[in-house]
Each structure stands twice: as structure tokens, then as C-alpha cells.
Amino acid sequence: MGIISVKQIDNLYWLGRYTERVYTTLSMFSKSFDLMIDATDEVYPKYCEALDIPNIYQSKEDFLRRYPFDESIPDSIISNLNRAYDNAIVLRETIGSDALSYIQLSIYAMNKAAMSNSPLIELQEISDFLLSFWGIVDDQLDVDQIRNIIKAGKRIERVDLYARLELDKSRLEREIHRMIPRVLRSGMKYNQSALNKVRELINGNVIDYDQIISNVEAIVG
Numbered sequence: 001m002g003i004i005s006v007k008q009i010d011n012l013y014w015l016g017r018y019t020e021r022v023y024t025t026l027s028m029f030s031k032s033f034d035l036m037i038d039a040t041d042e043v044y045p046k047y048c049e050a051l052d053i054p055n056i057y058q059s060k061e062d063f064l065r066r067y068p069f070d071e072s073i074p075d076s077i078i079s080n081l082n083r084a085y086d087n088a089i090v091l092r093e094t095i096g097s098d099a100l101s102y103i104q105l106s107i108y109a110m111n112k113a114a115m116s117n118s119p120l121i122e123l124q125e126i127s128d129f130l131l132s133f134w135g136i137v138d139d140q141l142d143v144d145q146i147r148n149i150i151k152a153g154k155r156i157e158r159v160d161l162y163a164r165l166e167l168d169k170s171r172l173e174r175e176i177h178r179m180i181p182r183v184l185r186s187g188m189k190y191n192q193s194a195l196n197k198v199r200e201l202i203n204g205n206v207i208d209y210d211q212i213i214s215n216v217e218a219i220v221g
Helices: 006-038 043-051 060-069 077-090 097-114 120-140 144-164 169-185 192-202 209-217
Strands: none
Touching (some): 006 043, 006 060, 060 097, 077 097, 144 209
16 A cells, blocks of 8 residues: 555544544443432533533433433443544545454444343444454554554554543553553654653552643643
8 A cells, every 4th residue: 555645544543542442432321321320410420420421310210321322422322433433434444344343243233222221242242343343453454553653543542542541540541651652653653752751640659630631631642
């Protein structure tokens, strides 16, 4: 493959971010599903607050139905999955039909889950399909830069989400150390000072999660 265009770089980067966003939020949602069914209405507002998404829901039942499946909500899981697909479809020739097929299978599984009274099995299938997508990216994409751009987007999104969730230092530190080499090898334009600041912040005694989020978002774009 020849020179990667600016548009392709943008699509690859956001493909990485949106697939990771779906994967991590699916994991959070699945772990919280039973808890939310049995708990009071206090749980889902905390979920929205942690992810910094608008709490537009009327009840936990409304949240459990609309947050995963309502395409009219920009922050819903299905909306992020659709964005991943939109980026993947224009990259068909770049990432290959096998990689694209796992994003398509995720869409089918999401639509099936939306019609189910017990959607966790189908939601787990989506997670499995996304893991297969990343496996194809590692195994079949011969151009290192393409693979590194997708993985840089994935790692940036994971650090962003883990910081918003205020996960413990060891998990966040691990993901930051995995993110930095991907960004450096991606060939994308990036903000060196923001990258250095993230490295500095994770090495401090007290983690400033807001500063990590701010600087991670400033690394690319």
C-alpha cells in the first residue's frame, strides 16, 4: 500500500477509538446489568456521571433499554458501534473484508440483543466479535502504520475511559505504557507535550484523573 491519506488516518484512528469504546462500555454495562435490576435508581446516574454522558433517562428500566439500543442517543452503545462501522466500511480496501465482517457481525448481534428480554448473551457475542476484529488487525494487516494507527486510537480511548472510571493506578499505568509506543509508531501528528504530561501524571504519588483525561484527549487532533 502507498501513502496513507489524511482521511484514511482519521478513519483508522476513530475506528480504533470507537471499537474500544463499545468494548469497554459493553463490559461495564454487562457487569452492572444484574446490579441495576436489583438496585434502586441511584446506580445508573453514577454510571452516566462516571462516563461524562448526559443522564437523559427516566428510570433504571429506561436506562437498561435505551442506553444500549437507542440509535437516537449519541452516547448509546449502538450509536458508537454504528460510528465504528461507518469508519470500517470506508476502509474496506485498507483493513480487508475479514476485519470488516466482524464489525458487521457486531451490528447483527446488537440488533438481535435489542429484541431479546435477556440480552447479555448477544452482548457478549459483540465483545467476542470485537476481540476477533483486533485479532485480524494483528494477524492480517501487513502495513505496520495501519495497524499502529488503529491500536493507537484503541489505547488512547482505553486510557481516557479508565481515567474517567478512576481505576486504580496499576491498571491505568499499564495502559498508558501500552499507549505511548503505539502513538510514537503510528506516524500520526501528535502533541508531544500532552504525551509527556500523561507520562508525568501517572508517575506522581496522587493521580489527577481530570488532568490525565484532558491531556489524553489532546494527544491527537
